[in-house]
Amino acid sequence: MGGQHKSERLQYFIEQLSRKCSDSNSLLDGILRMARKITRADAGTIFLTEGEELVFAYTHNDSLFSADEAYKHAYAAIRLPISKSSIAGYVAATGELLNLANVRALPPGVPYAFNESFDRKTGFVTRSMLTLPFLDGSGKRLGVLQLINSLCPAQGRVEAFGAEMEEDCRMLARAVSGILERTALEKKGIYGILRMAAVHDPTETGPHAERVGAIAAELYHAWAVGRGYDPDRIRHEKGCLRLAAMLHDIGKVGVSESILKKPGKLTEEEFAVMRGHTAIGASILAEDSGEIAALARDIALHHHQKWTGRGYAASGEEGKLAGEAIPLGARITAIADVFDALVSPRCYKKPWTFEDALDLLRKEAGEHFDPELVESMIGLEALLPSIYAVFPDKN
Ligand code: C2E
Ligand code: SIN
Ligand code: SIN
Ligand code: FE
Numbered sequence: 191m192g193g194q195h196k197s198e199r200l201q202y203f204i205e206q207l208s209r210k211c212s213d214s215n216s217l218l219d220g221i222l223r224m225a226r227k228i229t230r231a232d233a234g235t236i237f238l239t240e241g242e243e244l245v246f247a248y249t250h251n252d253s254l255f256s257a258d259e260a261y262k263h264a265y266a267a268i269r270l271p272i273s274k275s276s277i278a279g280y281v282a283a284t285g286e287l288l289n290l291a292n293v294r295a296l297p298p299g300v301p302y303a304f305n306e307s308f309d310r311k312t313g314f315v316t317r318s319m320l321t322l323p324f325l326d327g328s329g330k331r332l333g334v335l336q337l338i339n340s341l342c343p344a345q346g347r348v349e350a351f352g353a354e355m356e357e358d359c360r361m362l363a364r365a366v367s368g369i370l371e372r373t374a375l376e377k378k379g380i381y382g383i384l385r386m387a388a389v390h391d392p393t394e395t396g397p398h399a400e401r402v403g404a405i406a407a408e409l410y411h412a413w414a415v416g417r418g419y420d421p422d423r424i425r426h427e428k429g430c431l432r433l434a435a436m437l438h439d440i441g442k443v444g445v446s447e448s449i450l451k452k453p454g455k456l457t458e459e460e461f462a463v464m465r466g467h468t469a470i471g472a473s474i475l476a477e478d479s480g481e482i483a484a485l486a487r488d489i490a491l492h493h494h495q496k497w498t499g500r501g502y503a504a505s506g507e508e509g510k511l512a513g514e515a516i517p518l519g520a521r522i523t524a525i526a527d528v529f530d531a532l533v534s535p536r537c538y539k540k541p542w543t544f545e546d547a548l549d550l551l552r553k554e555a556g557e558h559f560d561p562e563l564v565e566s567m568i569g570l571e572a573l574l575p576s577i578y579a580v581f582p583d584k585n
């Protein structure tokens with residue numbers, strides 16, 4: 191009976207999560223939270239398969255950093271081969287679940303070994319570990335969920351993961367697979383649009399869009415935490431914003447290549463055409479419905495607005511907004527976009543250093559940009575290099 195209720199509660203949680211989550215990051219975060227709650231795990235990590243490797247996708251560790259800080263580790267880009275020599279690699283290679291009471295006293299003869307390098311670097315002490323695979327409907331392995339150190343509720347000591355926890359976690363893992371496939375479809379749609387745009391304008395390729403999306407998302411996160419927003423709301427809106435911001439310049443598909451790729455300064459007429467990419471982007475996205483498309487439309491239309499009202503949202507004089515009348519997502523994306531444009535090479539300019547680009551943002555706080563958001567952006571200074579390391583320009 192108790193088991194029945196618990197599985198219904200889990201099912202309900204999974205349904206809520208799949209309805210709320212707009213991107214795989216917030217989904218993985220929610221699943222990891224629930225898996226850790228069920229198993230009382232002190233830490234946990236999700237790896238996703240990419241070709242022949244496992245990529246460290248998400249981690250929580252209560253002893254080292256709070257879940258609110260965990261997002262920083264999303265950019266850590268740790269990779270493991272899918273092979274039987276590591277614990278996560280073994281689970282990914284075989285599809286078997288491993289429930290290990292003590293990773294420092296493994297049964298004799300097993301092919302895998304515990305990799306101590308993370309513990310050595312951080313001072314964390316891993317003991318018990320429950321590792322299970324994510325499989326899709328056809329049995330394809332999508333990744334691995336790894337839970338670390340189940341804490342005894344009374345004394346807080348580390349103990350082995352109970353057998354009943356294995357079943358609950360398997361259920362969560364099955365749910366992840368289903369939801370991952372759906373969010374993958376939505377992502378595929380957005381990436382498909384971006385690839386079409388890239389044919390026309392190579393600067394609109396993956397890494398640039400990824401960086402603007404990631405910077406905008408982290409900027410929103412820092413700002414929203416500062417305002418004391420509810421963590422569930424932050425996760426949700428951050429996920430939407432990340433995808434929507436990637437489409438900010440999609441309207442450039444409607445601008446001729448001779449203008450887009452002009453090596454020097456644009457004439458006034460050419461720049462008037464260029465300004466039209468905002469309204470063109472909005473008209474492309476208007477056909478769509480849904481939350482992310484609506485946010486993407488706001489961002490495409492308003493990402494060149496300025497805080498003082500001297501920006502633009504069309505080729506002519508129409509549609510200028512100022513201050514908080516500019517949608518939040520667009521004010522955030524404006525900062526991420528200009529930062530990335532400055533530090534990247536363009537056909538019309540050389541790349542700037544991060545310091546110079548941040549100085550320009552500071553100088554333009556209260557002029558071009560929302561000053562409060564510029565503060566949040568400056569707070570991200572230490573995180574920015576890892577975003578550029580994960581999404582480098584190709585060649
Ligand atoms: P973009 O390259 O994505 O630049 C986005 C925004 O970053 C620009 O919006 C501007 O606010 C800022 N930005 C980029 N480079 C610089 C720079 O060297 N100095 C400063 N202070 N800010 C910079 P903006 O000006 O509305 O331009 C929109 C788009 O128009 C640009 O997108 C780019 O595609 C095109 N564009 C702008 N100026 C030129 C130009 O002189 N030559 C060419 N070929 N294209 C240009
Ligand atoms: C959202 O509404 O999902 C994102 C909030 C924002 O940054 O505008
Ligand atoms: C672009 O090439 O996408 C324009 C620059 C930017 O969006 O940062
Ligand atoms: Fe733009």
Ligand code: FE
Binds near residue numbers: 438439
């Ligand atoms: Fe841009």
